[in-house]
Amino acid sequence: MNAYPEKQHYTADDLAAIIAILRDPDNGCPWDKVQTHRSIRMNFLEEAYEAVDAIDLDDPELLCEELGDVLMQVVFHAQIEREAGHFTFAEVCDGVCRKLIFRHPHVFGAVHADTPDEVKQNWEDLKLKEKEKEHEKKRVLSGVPRTLPSLVKAYRISQKAASAGFDWETKEDIWSKVQEEISEVQAAMQSGDEVNKEEEFGDLLFALVNAARLYGVNAETALEKCNKKFISRFTYIEEQAEKQGLSLRELSLAEMENWWCEAKNKAKEKTE
Numbered sequence: 001m002n003a004y005p006e007k008q009h010y011t012a013d014d015l016a017a018i019i020a021i022l023r024d025p026d027n028g029c030p031w032d033k034v035q036t037h038r039s040i041r042m043n044f045l046e047e048a049y050e051a052v053d054a055i056d057l058d059d060p061e062l063l064c065e066e067l068g069d070v071l072m073q074v075v076f077h078a079q080i081e082r083e084a085g086h087f088t089f090a091e092v093c094d095g096v097c098r099k100l101i102f103r104h105p106h107v108f109g110a111v112h113a114d115t116p117d118e119v120k121q122n123w124e125d126l127k128l129k130e131k132e133k134e135h136e137k138k139r140v141l142s143g144v145p146r147t148l149p150s151l152v153k154a155y156r157i158s159q160k161a162a163s164a165g166f167d168w169e170t171k172e173d174i175w176s177k178v179q180e181e182i183s184e185v186q187a188a189m190q191s192g193d194e195v196n197k198e199e200e201f202g203d204l205l206f207a208l209v210n211a212a213r214l215y216g217v218n219a220e221t222a223l224e225k226c227n228k229k230f231i232s233r234f235t236y237i238e239e240q241a242e243k244q245g246l247s248l249r250e251l252s253l254a255e256m257e258n259w260w261c262e263a264k265n266k267a268k269e270k271t272e
Contacts, residue, residue: 015072016089019079037080044073056224102126124163140164152220154209162213171214174207181207229267236263 004018022032047069054063078089103126105111106119113119127143140163144156161167168174181204188200212219237259241248248256 012071012075012089015075016079019072019075020082023079023083032076035076035080037077040073040076044070044077047073121163124160149220151205151209151223154206155213155219158206158210158213168214171211174211174214178204178207178211232267233260233263236260236266 004021007014019032021027022029025033047066051063051066051070054066074092075089078087078092082088101108103123105126106113106122111122113122128140140160141157144153144160148156181200185197185200185204188197191197209219212222237251237256238248240259240262241251
């Protein structure tokens with residue numbers, strides 16, 4: 001049996017040591033010691049989403065817990081690489097510290113950046129310089145993770161392209177593109193071409209994400225707020241139906257719309 005000393009406060013070093021014990025081939029946890037990067041990759045993603053949920057809930061206690069779970073995933077993956085002889089958790093920390101210092105010359109060096117936009121531009125320029133030092137030349141969009149959710153990826157693609165100068169001259173110009181894509185979607189619907197329908201919807205969504213970026217709106221955040229609003233109003237409809245002993249399928253569309261408007265007005269009253 002592995003005994004670990006009790007402490008009043010544990011640190012990141014303790015976390016790394018505990019994960020190493022759990023991964024020990026002889027005396028470790030039967031589950032932990034057989035995990036691989038791939039077997040727990042979705043765990044990493046789920047923990048990150050749970051941390052985001054805690055942020056959205058504005059719950060500091062929950063956020064503290066969820067950030068710990070995310071950190072545990074980082075340490076776990078680093079331990080797998082330590083066992084393979086590739087790198088350690090300490091090297092992960094060393095690398096990110098060096099990166100932060102290098103990419104903030106306006107804080108740790110003599111470069112001037114007075115606005116957030118200037119900081120972002122410097123950051124992207126420095127990232128490209130870093131990549132140029134590596135074995136293969138990196139392109140502007142090569143830093144966008146392939147596994148990002150599509151809405152987030154579209155935002156990052158358009159953002160990075162814009163940072164390289166590929167952007168609309170004025171933000172108002174985007175609306176002609178949006179209208180063009182709407183017309184093409186409507187034409188695709190009439191044609192009955194399933195492949196073309198999907199492609200045109202994709203083009204329209206990308207144009208809308210681009211429009212959101214130009215107006216300072218994060219499309220992912222905006223859509224998530226809309227999702228929560230819809231859930232709240234639809235739940236209100238369910239609750240009203242339950243009070244009358246009815247199922248949703250027993251309601252008319254007019255009744256549903258009436259309660260939907262009630263939920264909308266109640267939410268509006270709370271914000272006023």
